[in-house]
Amino acid sequence: MAADFHRPTRFPPGMFESYIGSEDPAELSRAAHDTAAAVLSRVREDPDPEIVDRLVRYTDEHGIDAIAELWSQSPAKTLPGALWRIYLLRTLIRQDAESVAYAFRRGSEVSTTIDQVVAGAATPTGPAEVRELADRILRGLFTGDFAVALDRASSFCRVASAGFTSLADDADAADAVHEHRPRELTRRALRLAELADELAACARLWRRESLD
Structure with a gap:
């Protein structure tokens, strides 16, 4: 349950590193859930600004793969799955902030929500x-x-998805030569729409204390 995390006495100094390397699916699944619960419960219990900053910027220093090895294979509607998707969204934004911002602005214009x-x-x-x-x-x-x-992230993804869909329609109508452009924009729109649905589902589960 979301409210029943094990509460470690101190923050693990190596964070995720000691868990990486196992090839046993059951062990990896256990590690994914254990680390997600331990990290979240420890920081929420005592939200030291320095630790929070380290967690927010962890992938800037270590890369998204450091977290992907643990959490990316977790089902979407789990705690490690939710954390993975938030880190992934942040990475996608930071890798191409200009395009994502443009899509969000366009999505805000065309969205009726x-x-x-x-x-x-x-x-x-x-x-x-x-x-x-x-x-x-x-x-x-x-x-x-x-x-x-989670709801904020879901809404962001939904608006940006609508924006990429609108941009794909524009590209399809304006430039038949570069056929890959509409396909790429549509692919990004679909992935963000999928992320939006997954994050919204995680938010509902968390409120029912069923995200574990």
Whole structure:
């Protein structure tokens, strides 16, 4: 259950490194759940700003693969699966903040929902704003309402997905020569839509204390 994490007495100094390297699927699954629960419960119990900063920026120093080896194979509707998807979203944003910001702005224009409000991106939304939002969402997992952070991430993905879909339609109509462009934009839209659904499902499970 979301409220029943084991509470370690101190933060693991090596974080994820000591778990990496096993090839036993059962052991990897156990490690994924154990590390996700331990990291989250430890930081939420005592949200030391220095530790939170380290966690937010962990992939900047060690790369997304350091977390992927543990959490990327976890089912979407689990705690390690949720954490993986938030880190993945942050990485995708930081790798191409300009395109993602443009898609978010377009999505805000074409969307008929309140998702852009829920996401909470500053306006006008540029590369710096989406990078800052990604950090705030990840920080919110550790220091704020976990479900709200997941909902914000889900809404962000939904708006950006709508934006990429709209841009794909424009590209398809305007440039038949570069056929790969609409396909690439559509692929990004579909992946973000999938992420949005997965994160929203995790938020619902967390509120029912069923995300484990």
